[in-house]
Amino acid sequence: MYIKATSRSTNDRARLWTPLYPATDGLCIEWFYHMYGDTVNTLNVYVVDSTSTVGTPVWTKTNNQRNVWIPGQVSVTVYGIYKIMFEGIRRSDYISGIGLDDVTITNGACLTQAFAQCDFEDPSICNFVQDTMDDFNWTRKSASTPSSNTGPSFDHTYRTSQGHYLYIEATSRNTNGTARIWTPLYPATNLVCIEWFYHMYGDTVNTLNVYVVDSTRIVGTPVWTKTNNQGNIWILGKISVAVFGICHIMFEGIRGSNYTSGIALDDIKITNGACLGQVVESTTVVPTTQQSTTDKSTTVVSTNVVESTTVVSTTQQSTTDTTQIQSEDTKKSEYLFKHSSKDLLFGVGIGIAIGIAIGIVASFMCRRIILWKRTSSSKKTERTKTETQAKATRENKDQAGSS
Known part of the structure; x- marks a missing residue:
């Protein structure tokens, strides 16, 4: 239609x-x-x-x-x-x-209903709010950024020069200057899944932080952070956070030492419940029992990161994953060696037993054969002797008759 x-x-x-x-x-x-x-x-x-x-x-x-x-x-x-x-x-x-x-x-x-799902194609940028207490703002942009050797050349949503994204323009900014942008408030009943794509390309890229903040807007420790040049690619970020009440999500970009500090964001999605599907980047966050004293009715439970971020790619695995794989391989080798040794000893034992049994049977058969041969030879000798005696007797009788 x-x-x-x-x-x-x-x-x-x-x-x-x-x-x-x-x-x-x-x-x-x-x-x-x-x-x-x-x-x-x-x-x-x-x-x-x-x-x-x-x-x-x-x-x-x-x-x-x-x-x-x-x-x-x-x-x-x-x-x-x-x-x-x-x-x-x-x-x-x-x-x-x-x-x-x-x-x-x-x-x-x-x-799959999301509280927020923003690709920044609308100029309203989904009612995200620029922070007024930071050093400069995030900028909505399409195609390449003005500076060379930094920033994306296209958005993530459509991967064309017509699509839009947010980025921090580092030219004429101070080192360690910050740009913060806030989502609207969203309700959370247990867990919140935050997903986004980020682009961090340039020799002096500094830091991208993600915060979960309650309605008091008191900023604590980031629930996710990434530093340094990550290459000229869009990368998926994903994190599950234990929160209760209503909260903002705040993205903070920090400028490096010169203009090649481009950091960009696109396709942000916030969903109630834990993140599902393949985890490209994930951090496990558990709540403490401490509540905000400012607003108990809309409290975001304070969070502590208890596991480090794990990055899984097609070309490189984390040290933790590699160590686990090596450990599992070692255990498998030890198991195989142990059980192979047992099998070998068992096999040798069976072989020896079979050899002894064959030897006994062979010895017994040899003895029977020798005895049989001796008995046969004795019987043959006696039969020959008897036949000779009978022949001699017949010959004596014949001579006597002739006389």
């Missing part, structure tokens, strides 16, 4: 309604949208009860999002019978195309 903007007026609306759906435990609404054109205006999504009274949209997107299909998703807490309404709004001319496809509505919250 799409809205055709030709021969329409500015701000004309096109609305599409679903049938009524029952909701006993909220609704998950998922769809794909396409918003391509220099004068694209707005796509809104509404959840409307059986009275058909249209209120505030539960989801909205504005402006050109390029020539790609993008997944949309929203969980809403509703009970009863509801319709979903999609509204496309035309802007000033015909290049205001908006398309919809693959709409899915299910009972219950979306399993």
Whole structure:
């Protein structure tokens, strides 16, 4: 489905309604949208009860999002019978195309629903807030950064020069100068999964820190940190943090000694619950029992990193993983040697026993054969002697008869 903007007026609306759906435990609404054109205006999504009274949209997107299909998703807490309404709004001319496809509505919250999912394509940067007490700001950018030999050449989302990301511009900044940006407040019932892509390229890259901060905005120890040049690539960062209440996520970039200190961020996603899937970078964080004395009703439990970050790549494994593999190989070798030795000794014993048995049987058979031969020879001699005597007797009788 799409809205055709030709021969329409500015701000004309096109609305599409679903049938009524029952909701006993909220609704998950998922769809794909396409918003391509220099004068694209707005796509809104509404959840409307059986009275058909249209209120505030539960989801909205504005402006050109390029020539790609993008997944949309929203969980809403509703009970009863509801319709979903999609509204496309035309802007000033015909290049205001908006398309919809693959709409899915299910009972219950979306399993992969994120509190925040930001690719920085919208100029509002998802309502992230620049810190006012740091030294300089993060900058929204597309294509390459102004300085050479540092920073990305394209975004992570679309991997093109048209996609956007955030970065710190280190030119004309002081060494160790900081730039901080905050997410809005998000609720957390147990664990929060924070995922993002980072780019740290340049000879003097310093540090990227990630903090989880409660509503008092008191900044403690980072839950994740990375330092130094990581190469001209986008890398996935992922961490599960034990928190309770509402919290901000804050990203802090620290400038190195000169302009080749580029650090960039893209595709930030914050989800309730532990991170799932392949862990490219992960840190295990456990809560202490200490609570904030400032705001007990919205407390983020203080966190302590109890395991170091493990980086897994196709070309290099961490020292810890290598040591574990070597240890496992050593144990396997010891086990195989031990049991192989036992098997060898057992085999030798069996061989000796079999050899002795064969020797005894052979000796017995030899003795029987020799005895048999001796007995046969004695019998033959006696038979010959008897035959000779009988012949002599016959010859004597014949002579006597002749006389």
